[in-house]
Amino acid sequence: MKNKNKIAAILLLTLFVGGICLYSWNQFPNSKSNEVKKGDEKQLANPANFMTDSAYVYIEKQVAFGPRVPGSAAHASCAEWMKSKLSSFGFDVKEQTGTWPNWQGIAQPIRNISASFRPQAKRRILFAAHWDSRPYADKDADFSKQRTPIDGANDGASGVGIILELARMANQLPEGIGMDVLFLDAEDGGKPEWEPAASDDYLTWCLGSQLWAKQTTSRAARYAILLDMVGADGAKFNKEEYSVTNAGGAVDRIWAIAEKIGHGSYFPQQKIQGIVDDHIFMNQVIPTLDIVDMRPGAMGAQNFEFGSSHHTHSDNMSVISKNTLKAVGETLAYTLWNVE
Numbered sequence: 001m002k003n004k005n006k007i008a009a010i011l012l013l014t015l016f017v018g019g020i021c022l023y024s025w026n027q028f029p030n031s032k033s034n035e036v037k038k039g040d041e042k043q044l045a046n047p048a049n050f051m052t053d054s055a056y057v058y059i060e061k062q063v064a065f066g067p068r069v070p071g072s073a074a075h076a077s078c079a080e081w082m083k084s085k086l087s088s089f090g091f092d093v094k095e096q097t098g099t100w101p102n103w104q105g106i107a108q109p110i111r112n113i114s115a116s117f118r119p120q121a122k123r124r125i126l127f128a129a130h131w132d133s134r135p136y137a138d139k140d141a142d143f144s145k146q147r148t149p150i151d152g153a154n155d156g157a158s159g160v161g162i163i164l165e166l167a168r169m170a171n172q173l174p175e176g177i178g179m180d181v182l183f184l185d186a187e188d189g190g191k192p193e194w195e196p197a198a199s200d201d202y203l204t205w206c207l208g209s210q211l212w213a214k215q216t217t218s219r220a221a222r223y224a225i226l227l228d229m230v231g232a233d234g235a236k237f238n239k240e241e242y243s244v245t246n247a248g249g250a251v252d253r254i255w256a257i258a259e260k261i262g263h264g265s266y267f268p269q270q271k272i273q274g275i276v277d278d279h280i281f282m283n284q285v286i287p288t289l290d291i292v293d294m295r296p297g298a299m300g301a302q303n304f305e306f307g308s309s310h311h312t313h314s315d316n317m318s319v320i321s322k323n324t325l326k327a328v329g330e331t332l333a334y335t336l337w338n339v340e
């Protein structure tokens with residue numbers, strides 16, 4: 001590469017701004033993908049300030065409504081609150097509704113909330129998260145509480161909280177960059193563990209994204225980032241298999257950004273097994289990657305599992321870590337501010 005010395009010189013002269021180093025794209029590992037290569041020799045632009053406390057308060061607010069189980073008063077109140085927040089941030093907000101059969105075969109009403117900022121801008125990312133909470137605590141050690149809904153502070157509210165904070169920052173985006181938001185309903189009402197398992201059980205999850213994929217025929221952004229369980233203390237966001245398969249270039253780019261801005265310990269480079277989440281259905285419309293907390297489990301170092309609070313009553317505000325919110329939020333802010 002003929003510009004290598006020049007790039008090295010630029011790197012030596014790199015300034016530290018706000019404690020964060022500016023790097024050449026050329027220094028990114030995994031720079032084989034087109035998405036990274038295209039930005040060769042370009043420095044990372046600094047984003048607006050991701051306010052961790054603000055994201056935390058957005059999570060707290062959702063939990064305070066009560067479990068956001070579809071059909072409940074808490075669910076309805078939370079929908080209105082999310083829509084009003086997005087409107088106040090200058091987004092054009094729409095609601096997509098319909099029904100989808102749940103695990104009992106009953107038509108489940110769905111409320112997906114989508115919003116866009118600067119719809120004409122070509123440079124943009126779609127950020128998605130589910131906003132419902134699980135109606136069952138079917139992995140809770142206390143059997144007497146397994147049929148009651150969970151707070152879902154991490155499983156649901158954390159993704160929405162981080163995206164709302166990014167949306168709050170949107171009016172500071174450089175000209176030409178836009179942002180889309182998708183809050184998906186009814187991700188987490190899948191068949192409970194006390195029921196006999198069947199091979200097509202994966203279809204009982206992610207009802208909101210299944211409906212969305214059927215209703216949505218075009219996309220504005222080149223790719224989407226799904227957030228799920230992004231707030232727990234000690235989170236590890238490994239490279240989930242379907243994310244790598246469908247949006248590998250974006251995965252490499254985001255994980256490289258995390259490394260460069262000092263959040264690499266949250267984003268290990270390890271590739272792990274695929275999981276059922278909204279991204280597998282969103283992929284029918286737009287290449288989607290999933291940032292999801294999975295850690296080596298009891299079955300050994302190669303078998304990654306969701307954290308111990310998953311689908312239990314321990315998934316409450318006590319598991320939420322501001323350090324984790326900061327790591328994810330800043331990584332995504334840099335990603336958005338530097339989108340191509």
Ligand SMILES: [Zn+2]
Pocket residue numbers: 134155188311
């Ligand atoms: Zn869940």
